[in-house]
Amino acid sequence: MLNTLFSKRRAPSITRIALMSIALLLLAGCSTLGNANNPPAEPEPDLSELVHAAAEQMIASNPELTRYSPMIAATFVSIDNLSQSSTLGRISSEIMASALSRQGMEVREVKMRDSMFIEESVGELILSRQVQRLSAQHNARSILMGTYAQGQDYVYVSARVVRAGDAMVLGSADFRLPLNNNTRSLLEGQGGW
Structure with a gap:
């Protein structure tokens, strides 16, 4: 029981x-x-992907852009201080020049010549008063320039190719880069984020 x-x-x-x-x-x-x-969720595009897409957009909006070869590339600068750049500005310029070269633009490498002063922590900065002189020194018909601005969640980058003779904009493209740890480390070279 x-x-x-x-x-x-x-x-x-x-x-x-x-x-x-x-x-x-x-x-x-x-x-x-x-x-x-x-x-x-798909990962957000990285800097290289965004820059290559911007270069394609630039050429697509002006297929005649490659007629303005050779081009020299200036370091992209902070929109808040045109004499200041960072690792982000330097690598953005390098990647954009490479991407435009792949699109058919002839790019002249200025770091191989002694005639352009390269400040170690800044890179090749081109301000408007220097455009005529530097393009003549390098026999360039166009110049790649760019600026960037840091926001709270993104870094906004604006790139343009200007005609060396009169600084007329021949092509432009803009993109935004997520402000993550990788981007912050690229910006640290400008004195903080």
Whole structure:
């Protein structure tokens, strides 16, 4: 009798455990199905992808741009201080020059010549009063210039190719770069973020 009483008490708890296990399995299956319908978010494009897309846009908006070769590239500068740049400004200029070269623009490398002063922490800065002199020194028909501005969540970059003779804008493109840890480290060279 004691055995029968003990087994009756045990039966409801085993049933409850089995039902709870089944319910948990069903819930886990539902959450797995929910994830299958929501694929993981694609990563945001990086600087190189954005710059290459901007170069393609620049050439697409003015297919005649390549007629203004050779081009020299200036370091992109902070919109708040045109004599200040950062690693972001220097690498943006380098990648854009490379991307434009792939689009058919002839790019003259100025770092190989002694006639252009390159400040170690700034790069090749070109202010409007220097455009005529530097383009003549390098026999360039156009100059790649750019600026960037740091916001709270993004860095906004504006790039343009200008005609060396009269500083007329021949092509331009803009993009924004997410302000993540990678971007912040590229900006640190300008004295903070």
